[in-house]
Amino acid sequence: MITIPYLTALTTYFSYGLLFAFGQFRDFFRKIFDWWQSSDLQGYAPICLGLEDFYIRRLYLRIQDCFGRPIASAPDAWFDVVERFSNDNNKTLKRTTKISRCLNLGSYNYLGFAAADEYCTPRAIESLKRFSPSTCSARVDGGTTTLHEELEECVADFVGKPAALVFGMGYVTNSAILPVLVGKGGLIISDSLNHNSIVNGARGSGATIRVFQHNMPSHLEKVLREQIAEGQPRTHRPWKKIIVVVEGIYSMEGELCKLPEIVAICKKYKAYAYLDEAHSIGAVGKSGRGVCELLGVDTADIDIMMGTFTKSFGSCGGYIAGSKELIKYLKYTCPAHLYATSISPPAAQQIISAIKVLLGEDGTSRGAQKLARIRENSNFFRSELQKMGFEVLGDNDSPVMPIMLYNPAKIPAFSRECLKQNVAVVTVAFPATPLLLARARICISASHTKEDLLKALEVISRVGDLVGIKYFPAEPMKEQREEGPIKVE
Amino acid sequence: MYVRAVPTTDLNRNTEWFTYPGVWTTYILILFFSWLIVLSLFGCSPGMAWTIVHLSHFLVTYQCFHWKKGTPFADDQGIYNGLTWWEQIDNGKQLTRNRKFLTVVPVVLYLIASHTTDYENPMLFFNTLAVFVLVVAKFPNMHKVRIFGINADH
Numbered sequence: 148m149i150t151i152p153y154l155t156a157l158t159t160y161f162s163y164g165l166l167f168a169f170g171q172f173r174d175f176f177r178k179i180f181d182w183w184q185s186s187d188l189q190g191y192a193p194i195c196l197g198l199e200d201f202y203i204r205r206l207y208l209r210i211q212d213c214f215g216r217p218i219a220s221a222p223d224a225w226f227d228v229v230e231r232f233s234n235d236n237n238k239t240l241k242r243t244t245k246i247s248r249c250l251n252l253g254s255y256n257y258l259g260f261a262a263a264d265e266y267c268t269p270r271a272i273e274s275l276k277r278f279s280p281s282t283c284s285a286r287v288d289g290g291t292t293t294l295h296e297e298l299e300e301c302v303a304d305f306v307g308k309p310a311a312l313v314f315g316m317g318y319v320t321n322s323a324i325l326p327v328l329v330g331k332g333g334l335i336i337s338d339s340l341n342h343n344s345i346v347n348g349a350r351g352s353g354a355t356i357r358v359f360q361h362n363m364p365s366h367l368e369k370v371l372r373e374q375i376a377e378g379q380p381r382t383h384r385p386w387k388k389i390i391v392v393v394e395g396i397y398s399m400e401g402e403l404c405k406l407p408e409i410v411a412i413c414k415k416y417k418a419y420a421y422l423d424e425a426h427s428i429g430a431v432g433k434s435g436r437g438v439c440e441l442l443g444v445d446t447a448d449i450d451i452m453m454g455t456f457t458k459s460f461g462s463c464g465g466y467i468a469g470s471k472e473l474i475k476y477l478k479y480t481c482p483a484h485l486y487a488t489s490i491s492p493p494a495a496q497q498i499i500s501a502i503k504v505l506l507g508e509d510g511t512s513r514g515a516q517k518l519a520r521i522r523e524n525s526n527f528f529r530s531e532l533q534k535m536g537f538e539v540l541g542d543n544d545s546p547v548m549p550i551m552l553y554n555p556a557k558i559p560a561f562s563r564e565c566l567k568q569n570v571a572v573v574t575v576a577f578p579a580t581p582l583l584l585a586r587a588r589i590c591i592s593a594s595h596t597k598e599d600l601l602k603a604l605e606v607i608s609r610v611g612d613l614v615g616i617k618y619f620p621a622e623p624m625k626e627q628r629e630e631g632p633i634k635v636e
Numbered sequence: 637m638y639v640r641a642v643p644t645t646d647l648n649r650n651t652e653w654f655t656y657p658g659v660w661t662t663y664i665l666i667l668f669f670s671w672l673i674v675l676s677l678f679g680c681s682p683g684m685a686w687t688i689v690h691l692s693h694f695l696v697t698y699q700c701f702h703w704k705k706g707t708p709f710a711d712d713q714g715i716y717n718g719l720t721w722w723e724q725i726d727n728g729k730q731l732t733r734n735r736k737f738l739t740v741v742p743v744v745l746y747l748i749a750s751h752t753t754d755y756e757n758p759m760l761f762f763n764t765l766a767v768f769v770l771v772v773a774k775f776p777n778m779h780k781v782r783i784f785g786i787n788a789d790h
Binding site for chain 1: 637638639640641642643644645647649652653656657658659661662665666704705706707708709710711713714717
């Protein structure tokens, strides 16, 4: 639940209204100005209608330097950010050759595998030499190597399902699997804050989509009952199948999903459960096996488990894990398996090595140490930020913590001030988040040391005071009790 | 004082901001402050200022709610391209609380404007015309209706 101070809500609406009004004025004058100059379209229609890119042209481009910053090194705890400058008020940005070394609070580097690792990197280099950077083929043609087979077994074992299928890209995993699993005549019920890949996959499937209020099992039950009773639109025939799609950790909220209740409701109404563990696999749970382990849900109860390797394993790609029949079916229907290039061999080897480190099969206890460290780091950081008076979302144990900014002007202010003090944060605004609720999203990593976290806290506190985002009263520091003079009788 | 922002189930990012707390108050405050600004800039009587606020409110809301179609970003791939903002709000459901509020505001402005100008003639005519057009445009029967093909899709 997000608690906004009422005055902040009013000022945020007013700021957006002002920005919108200014944008409209400038568009109006631009239209008059362009009417005088002839256009050289030669009879072709313009690529976008005037209104479609209004947000990009008039709001996003003004603060473009806060997004899409190029980096010049591996995204470890500290990395190099390339400095850019603009001569035309942020409409175009030019790179310089100067770089600044910044603390990385934005990369999804939960377990610290993003930089060179003593076990994973030599093996990835060896597989690069043996298998070359790309398989240059789809899985069904010539793109299945022994690495791919090993990877699928490894992933299925790790996640706790009988079989798994691996793809080269995480986004594509969702958007190419959902159309294959359900089609016209089916029903997809998805959480209102699901990721864009799920929304796109659901739209592409042709099934009817219904949305339930974020993380509210009672509303899910209400929607399920209503939809089962009504049936398909217009014909009112029973639905061919119903899939409920939820995520493990919601990347914009940092919240865990209420999995036990949702799975119980799915079982009661005989709907399939699809769990997207993009952010939670490898990062939560005692041995890193995701939200099912953390919340005590049996993996046999969830029909389709999906995840990506980008976040905790330092690689790229996504997987689907399910029963053997499901994976066999997907292997001959899913377009991402039949036509898309398979995952790159060094990336696959990185994942296999990362999983081995996590399970302790490399002979050391580094995996368990990493998991313990990320848990400690996240809990420490979150509690310190909350003590300072920031509004931080997310549950305990979740390594994603969004700090609420709200006003549109605070987004570039926070981002630029932090960059000046060598801390790189990612800020997110409309339309990725609701209009009112712009935030700065911090991702904690196991490779952040205590000094890194303390420096980050100090910088964020100073910038927070400057920008004015400490919406809650700060907890007073415990006063040091002075030793009074000892009475000598 | 704090309010809770409950995430909505509205998938249309163009209209879901209207369901969060504080919108109605901001709308009313913007109208009130623009009245004060008009009074201080033009130095006219309060009644004329309310008439000016009412008529410019008519122009702005007609343009934004009932004329411009689609959404200001391309993420939703144009599914709302044939609908005005008024038709998109609340997913097309009619007679919700937000719609009732937005219908009442021009009527209240009309009453204030005509009362403070003592129902004198040139202002009364324009005010009545404005409120008539706005209220008719917001009727549930006018959902997706384009009179004489004005503003229809190609």
